[in-house]
Amino acid sequence: MPLSSLLQILKKNTRLTRRQACRLGGIFGLSFYGLGEFRATHAFARRRNIFEKEKSMKLPIPMLDGDVSLERAIKQRRTIRSFVDKPLTVGQLSQILWAAQGITDDRGLKRAAPSGGALYPIDIYAVMGKNGVRELAPGIYHYDPIHHSIQKIAGTDAREDVAVASLRQMWMATAPVILVLTAEYRRITIKYGERGKRYAMIETGHIGQNIFLQCQAIGLSAGIVGAFYDKEVTRAINSQKNHEPLIIMPVGWER
Ligand SMILES: Cc1cc2nc3c(=O)[nH]c(=O)nc-3n(C[C@H](O)[C@H](O)[C@H](O)COP(=O)(O)O)c2cc1C
Known part of the structure; x- marks a missing residue:
């Protein structure tokens, strides 16, 4: 051709x-x-990993069968605002990140949540506490869906900073891990114009519900927070300049 x-x-x-x-x-x-x-998809989904210089850690392979039915997980899901001071395992973290944004298609292109034009404008940052994930040091990590791995981008426990940036909702800092979902709008507005922003926000909703239900299915719980100062959150998690925070989800064991 x-x-x-x-x-x-x-x-x-x-x-x-x-x-x-x-x-x-x-x-x-x-x-x-x-x-x-x-397939613009392919080019964007396989884009250069922005944190490739950082040390990358491969996550365990997620399981595809669980003990809790989808219906039960939906019935039991609630926004939780108080967590036990108990770490997650790397396996649990892996499972949650996979349910959020993991690759679920044999050709390696498509992910757990739908995306307008399969352009995937959402990134996930995991803010881990001192007692956050059993085998991992506290810090801020970025999830790489293509390699199902995480990269540490900072070594500080930023949970309190994120909670302060969220209108001092200090309960958030009791969670062992706080997930911050950000959008890089230009990845999708390049195809859909301004409407792409709407698509990115809708996609974040899908990802958020996957996180909620996956937590529920493995005995964990999650909260969800939309009330925060964007710039303060960006500063707290040291995210890429053009990654705009859309929703924050503390996850852990319900108290
Ligand atoms: C977009 C969005 C933003 C939210 N922001 C907050 C928040 O900042 N703080 C909070 O405590 N709960 C927040 N929530 C949780 C809602 O209060 C909660 O979903 C609602 O009370 C229904 O309860 P349920 O999730 O347990 O069913 C938010 C929920 C959504 C969907």
């Missing part, structure tokens, strides 16, 4: 001008399957 036809397909499948399509094609490479179906 000549390059001009490929660019034509790229332009038709996105809301880009020909010039932008050319640039995008050049930057990310063009991936086509079957009858010329455009």
Whole structure:
């Protein structure tokens, strides 16, 4: 297929001008399957890991069968605001992150939660306390779904800072782990314009419910917090400049 036809397909499948399509094609490479179906997905999902310089730790393989039915998990799910001072295991952390954003498709492209255009604009940061995860040092970690691994980006217990940034909801700091879900909007607005922001927020809701239900299914609980100062949270977790926090979920053992 000549390059001009490929660019034509790229332009038709996105809301880009020909010039932008050319640039995008050049930057990310063009991936086509079957009858010329455009897969920007692939290029974005496999984008360079932003924290690749940090030491990466592979997480255990998640289990695909549990003891609690989906119906029971839905029935029992509640927002929890008080946690026992007891660490999670790495296996539990792995299971929760997989349910949130893990790769669930044999071709390695699609994830546990749906995403507009499969562009996956959401990142997850795990803020771990001193007694947060049994085998891990306290700190701030970033989840890499493609390799099902985490990278430590800071070595401080930032739970109190996150709680203070969340209008001093200090109960959050009692959780062994606090998950911060952020959006990098340009990953999705490049295709859908302003509407992409709406899609990113909807996606965060899906991810949040997966976290809730997965916690419930393995005997843990979660809270959810939308009341926070964005900039203060960004500073507390040392996130990438363009990763905007959307929702925060403390997880652990219900008191
Ligand atoms: C987008 C969103 C933001 C929320 N923000 C907070 C919050 O800042 N603090 C809090 O204690 N609960 C927060 N909640 C939890 C709600 O208060 C809770 O979901 C509601 O009371 C229903 O209870 P349930 O989740 O146990 O069913 C939030 C929930 C959602 C969906």
